[in-house]
Amino acid sequence: MQVKPHLYPFCAVVGQDRAQKALLLHAVNPGLKGVLLAGPPGTAKSTLIHGVAELLPELNVINIPLNVDEVRLWGDWDMAAAVRSGKRTFVPGLLAAADGHIVTVDNAHIMPERLMKAILTAGDNVAGEPAHGHVRKNSERRSGRDSAAFRLFAAMSPDDGRPLPAMFDRCGLYVRLETSTDLAERTDIASRLLAFEQDPESFRLAYESETKELRARIAAARTRLPAVHIDGELLRLAAEIAEEAGCLGHRADILLIEAVRTITAWEGLSETTQEHLQEAAGFVLPHRMRAASYSEESRGKSPADLADQEPTKHDSNDDHPSPGSHRDKESQRESQAEGENNATNGEQVDRSQFASPAQLGGDHNGEADSRQSLSLEARAVVEAVGREIAVQPFVFTPPQPMKQAQTGKRNQASVGTVNGRYVRAAMPRGPLRDIAFDATLRMAAPFQRIRKQQSSSYNTNLKLWIEPSDVRVKVRENKTGTALLFVVDASGSMNANKRMKAVKGAVLSLLRDAYRQRDHVGLIAFRDQQAELLLGLTRSVELAERKLRTLPAGGKTPLGIGLEKGLIAIRPLLNRRSGLIPAMIVMTDGKANVSAEAAGDPWQESLQAAQRIAAAGIRTLVIDTEDGVVRFGYARKLAEAMQARYYRLEQLEAGSIERAVRTLI
Amino acid sequence: MEGKADVYPFAAIVGQDLMRKGLLLNLVNRKLGGILIRGEKGTAKSTAVRALADLMPELSVVNLPVHATEDRVVGTLDIEHAIREGEKKFEPGLLAKAHGHILYVDEINLLDDAIVDALLDAAAMGVNTVEREGVSYSHPSRFILIGTMNPEEGELRPQLLDRFALSVEVNGERDVESRMEVIRRRLAFEADPAEFRRRYESQQQELRERIERARQLIEQIKPSEELLKWTAAVGIRLKVDGHRSDIMLMKTAMAMAAFQGRTQIVADDMVEAAMMVMPHRMRKRPFEEGAYDHETIRELLGDLLSEVTHAS
Numbered sequence: 020m021q022v023k024p025h026l027y028p029f030c031a032v033v034g035q036d037r038a039q040k041a042l043l044l045h046a047v048n049p050g051l052k053g054v055l056l057a058g059p060p061g062t063a064k065s066t067l068i069h070g071v072a073e074l075l076p077e078l079n080v081i082n083i084p085l086n087v088d089e090v091r092l093w094g095d096w097d098m099a100a101a102v103r104s105g106k107r108t109f110v111p112g113l114l115a116a117a118d119g120h121i122v123t124v125d126n127a128h129i130m131p132e133r134l135m136k137a138i139l140t141a142g143d144n145v146a147g148e149p150a151h152g153h154v155r156k157n158s159e160r161r162s163g164r165d166s167a168a169f170r171l172f173a174a175m176s177p178d179d180g181r182p183l184p185a186m187f188d189r190c191g192l193y194v195r196l197e198t199s200t201d202l203a204e205r206t207d208i209a210s211r212l213l214a215f216e217q218d219p220e221s222f223r224l225a226y227e228s229e230t231k232e233l234r235a236r237i238a239a240a241r242t243r244l245p246a247v248h249i250d251g252e253l254l255r256l257a258a259e260i261a262e263e264a265g266c267l268g269h270r271a272d273i274l275l276i277e278a279v280r281t282i283t284a285w286e287g288l289s290e291t292t293q294e295h296l297q298e299a300a301g302f303v304l305p306h307r308m309r310a311a312s313y314s315e316e317s318r319g320k321s322p323a324d325l326a327d328q329e330p331t332k333h334d335s336n337d338d339h340p341s342p343g344s345h346r347d348k349e350s351q352r353e354s355q356a357e358g359e360n361n362a363t364n365g366e367q368v369d370r371s372q373f374a375s376p377a378q379l380g381g382d383h384n385g386e387a388d389s390r391q392s393l394s395l396e397a398r399a400v401v402e403a404v405g406r407e408i409a410v411q412p413f414v415f416t417p418p419q420p421m422k423q424a425q426t427g428k429r430n431q432a433s434v435g436t437v438n439g440r441y442v443r444a445a446m447p448r449g450p451l452r453d454i455a456f457d458a459t460l461r462m463a464a465p466f467q468r469i470r471k472q473q474s475s476s477y478n479t480n481l482k483l484w485i486e487p488s489d490v491r492v493k494v495r496e497n498k499t500g501t502a503l504l505f506v507v508d509a510s511g512s513m514n515a516n517k518r519m520k521a522v523k524g525a526v527l528s529l530l531r532d533a534y535r536q537r538d539h540v541g542l543i544a545f546r547d548q549q550a551e552l553l554l555g556l557t558r559s560v561e562l563a564e565r566k567l568r569t570l571p572a573g574g575k576t577p578l579g580i581g582l583e584k585g586l587i588a589i590r591p592l593l594n595r596r597s598g599l600i601p602a603m604i605v606m607t608d609g610k611a612n613v614s615a616e617a618a619g620d621p622w623q624e625s626l627q628a629a630q631r632i633a634a635a636g637i638r639t640l641v642i643d644t645e646d647g648v649v650r651f652g653y654a655r656k657l658a659e660a661m662q663a664r665y666y667r668l669e670q671l672e673a674g675s676i677e678r679a680v681r682t683l684i
Numbered sequence: 685m686e687g688k689a690d691v692y693p694f695a696a697i698v699g700q701d702l703m704r705k706g707l708l709l710n711l712v713n714r715k716l717g718g719i720l721i722r723g724e725k726g727t728a729k730s731t732a733v734r735a736l737a738d739l740m741p742e743l744s745v746v747n748l749p750v751h752a753t754e755d756r757v758v759g760t761l762d763i764e765h766a767i768r769e770g771e772k773k774f775e776p777g778l779l780a781k782a783h784g785h786i787l788y789v790d791e792i793n794l795l796d797d798a799i800v801d802a803l804l805d806a807a808a809m810g811v812n813t814v815e816r817e818g819v820s821y822s823h824p825s826r827f828i829l830i831g832t833m834n835p836e837e838g839e840l841r842p843q844l845l846d847r848f849a850l851s852v853e854v855n856g857e858r859d860v861e862s863r864m865e866v867i868r869r870r871l872a873f874e875a876d877p878a879e880f881r882r883r884y885e886s887q888q889q890e891l892r893e894r895i896e897r898a899r900q901l902i903e904q905i906k907p908s909e910e911l912l913k914w915t916a917a918v919g920i921r922l923k924v925d926g927h928r929s930d931i932m933l934m935k936t937a938m939a940m941a942a943f944q945g946r947t948q949i950v951a952d953d954m955v956e957a958a959m960m961v962m963p964h965r966m967r968k969r970p971f972e973e974g975a976y977d978h979e980t981i982r983e984l985l986g987d988l989l990s991e992v993t994h995a996s
Contacts (some may be wrong), residue, residue, distance in 0.1 A: 037918075057955075058844070059926045060843050060847075060925060060926045060928065061846055061925060061926020061927050061928030062926045062927065063927070065808040069809060082806050082809075082813050082815065082822075083815065084758075084804060084812075084813040084815055085798075085801045085804075085805045086754060086805070086813075086814060086815065086816050087815040087816060088816040088817065088945055090816075090817070091818065091820065092815075093814055095818050096818075098766070098770070098771070098772055098818065112819075125805055125808040125809070126804055126805055129801050129804075130798075198919075198925055198926055198927065199927065200920050200923070202916055202917060202920065205919065205927060205930060206909070206912045206913045206915075206916045208916075208930065209912050209915055209916055209927070209930040209931050210909070210912050210926050212927075212931045213912075213931055213935070216715060216931075216935075377878075440754055440756065440798045441816065441817070455817075456761055456763045456766070456817070457761045457817035457818045458817075460761075460763075460767075460818075461764050461818065464770070467770070482768055482769055482770030482771075483766065483767045483768075484728070486769075558793075558838030559835070559837060559838040559839065560837075560838075560839065561711060561835065561839055563835060567945040664895065
């Protein structure tokens with residue numbers, strides 16, 4: 020049974036022109052591969068991706084929910100047929116049925132990684148079959164899905180999770196949706212939504228003629244598309260733009276050409292103009308640029324180097340927002356405004372260098388001149404697009420040999436826990452728990468006839484007889500959270516140098532990230548004679564924030580005691596299958612002067628505690644808060660003993676500090 | 685009202701005016717968008733939710749326990765049917781059961797991420813699509829979402845927060861007289877539920893009729909352009925994400941007016957509605973300095989209202 024919801028008409032959506040355009044271009048040209056709509060909740064993302072489908076009644080829309088499992092994606096046995104005939108008949112999965120049609124994913128950023136990868140690779144990589152035992156072995160059953168080429172319409176909220184980089188590549192076009200700040204526009208949005216809710220039928224009726232017009236325009240553009248002329252100059256320009264933008268591979272070039280062609284056809288023209296090219300670049304490039312340039316820079320360098328470089332990189336690029344800035348809504352808005360400024364400036368400055376449409380058509384002779392000006396054009400186009408983008412530039416390399424099995428994974432597959440999403444079935448190992456009945460039945464089905472014939476002891480009232488060897492258990496995937504324990508020096512030296520404020524600022528910025536990642540956080544402060552667990556590991560980052568704000572500072576520095584307390588707090592997480600990756604962040608200047616023992620050496624004690632932490636295999640980060648002209652470098656030595664990543668507080672501006680912590684896990 | 689005889693009557697709940705109002709507004713307009721009740725334990729949250737459904741005989745409460753598995757929530761393969769008949773059949777989950785009713789999630793902030801995601805996915809189109817365990821099925825899934833949480837134990841994801849039309853804070857009664865009354869009624873109810881319910885039946889009936897009236901009145905409410913403008917202005921000024929709050933604000937104000945027996949929305953409806961609709965949407969960045977407190981919001985809302993009404 021399939022249910023169709025009452026859809027809000029596509030053409031009645033207000034203020035999301037670019038998103039609408041990107042989707043309409045797909046209605047014209049399937050070669051654009053897909054659209055990724057990124058934006059906060061409540062910006063009509065789902066409405067748009069489901070709405071456009073209505074304009075294309077000839078196409079099927081396959082909605083892939085978050086609860087999907089691999090078997091449904093790839094296809095499975097027809098169990099009933101197997102019971103009847105004893106033969107294995109294959110029923111193609113969602114992806115096979117998607118061939119040539121539209122696939123929608125509403126919350127793409129929280130789709131389990133493994134399944135999202137399967138969806139992303141299904142269309143263009145037939146050889147990339149999943150290593151899914153029985154699917155692979157029986158080639159005859161695959162015949163249905165040998166070319167699952169479909170348009171992927173995906174929506175995501177960048178602030179709510181971390182999308183797969185591959186998603187950016189798979190979707191040809193990208194549109195960032197923003198909350199409208201225009202009073203008239205927003206009033207219009209509200210009044211239309213209200214009218215729709217009160218009477219969906221008449222609302223839809225009111226937009227029927229507009230919907231019809233859109234359909235007609237799509238049809239016309241489709242007819243026109245094959246005739247849209249692309250010459251060598253434009254091809255070269257597209258290649259140069261892709262090169263200038265630092266896109267890897269040839270996908271960007273091809274998409275750019277396809278997008279330009281489609282836009283031209285959509286506008287009812289047969290010759291392409293520079294505006295079309297600029298518009299196409301705005302859809303095709305933003306989600307490719309950052310990913311590409313970042314991966315180039317990161318090649319062969321450790322994350323620590325990268326973080327070190329961060330300020331320089333930022334300086335050299337100061338027209339553009341720093342890569343971390345998309346995390347902050349405010350600066351994002353600014354950066355977008357900046358991007359828009361770039362766009363206008365770029366056009367003003369470079370218009371003279373732009374080839375005229377006639378030149379693009381190749382009607383001139385100055386071959387050498389044109390080449391040079393083409394490069395400038397390419398640059399102008401890329402600059403105008405700006406570098407505002409949401410690709411997460413995280414590097415997941417373990418900083419040191421880890422003692423734990425799963426390093427650097429945010430998603431963890433496990434058997435025997437009932438939490439998380441059921442992604443696939445496996446042979447049971449150990450005690451039977453969490454049986455995957457669907458897979459078990461699938462295994463049992465083909466043998467039913469034989470079993471019934473061979474044994475008289477079978478209960479003939481039952482249609483299915485299951486043997487122990489049929490039994491499969493569920494493999495579930497859990498998002499792995501992080502347990503971040505902050506061990507913060509609150510001694511007098513911190514206070515005297517006004518370092519405490521900076522430290523609090525840094526921790527707050529980390530908490531903000533933890534909030535988004537559903538991490539657990541804990542807080543230990545040490546000062547005077549003791550260390551205090553202000554907050555055990557909890558999911559309430561708000562509580563952590565409150566504790567931190569009211570954290571008093573002053574007194575001596577019992578560093579060793581603080582570290583020891585941290586170790587005790589984090590140790591239970593090391594062996595338990597808590598699904599949490601524990602990490603410790605120590606913020607201190609390292610100037611220990613209080614020891615646990617009466618006659619102990621505070622510094623030696625601290626070093627020993629640090630070594631114990633290293634020996635326990637805890638991921639650690641030391642943030643050196645030492646200030647002033649003369650520096651003793653204790654914190655660095657401490658970091659060495661702890662085998663910790665080391666940063667000075669100054670190095671860690673907002674954005675890069677989060678990345679530094681993320682590289683730990 | 686048979687079968688619900690052990691439910692504490694809604695009309696007998698003492699105090700917690702805001703929570704009661706928020707719950708009732710969701711009955712006046714069942715498409716309002718639910719309510720999130722924030723507060724410490726032992727503040728009669730569950731009692732109130734059960735009482736709410738009891739008020740409307742056709743409504744039932746579907747409980748989504750915090751440890752529920754994804755299969756249980758979205759639905760799964762009917763094993764018994766498969767074994768007996770050798771065929772696949774969909775066994776509906778809680779999202780199917782809750783369609784047209786109340787989906788109640790106690791301690792919603794402690795839900796497994798996978799379950800939250802399932803709720804979000806269903807909420808996106810009001811349809812639950814199941815593609816798992818060899819089953820392919822979809823069914824409408826629109827419900828009144830009521831969640832409770834203790835904020836001390838962790839926040840809700842902004843995406844899920846945004847799905848709640850209203851949120852209210854509840855605290856234990858501070859007033860000694862009221863506290864005594866709470867206990868007195870509780871004891872009376874426990875001693876003889878049937879008798880207690882009888883005692884409140886006429887008040888219950890009044891409440892029912894009031895809701896019914898409001899449901900009819902709301903049909904006649906046509907919000908003016910300037911009020912719509914005001915909702916948009918509030919959203920812009922308070923920098924909430926997305927446009928969902930605007931319409932939720934408008935609908936809440938309409939329900940408020942109707943509940944008061946009016947077909948005209950007055951300024952107070954708007955401000956009261958905003959106090960329930962806006963605060964939880966501004967929690968997105970709880971770490972920013974100078975976060976709005978309720979008083980500031982109230983002032984700001986008043987100012988905006990006069991601005992917009994004077995301008996037009």
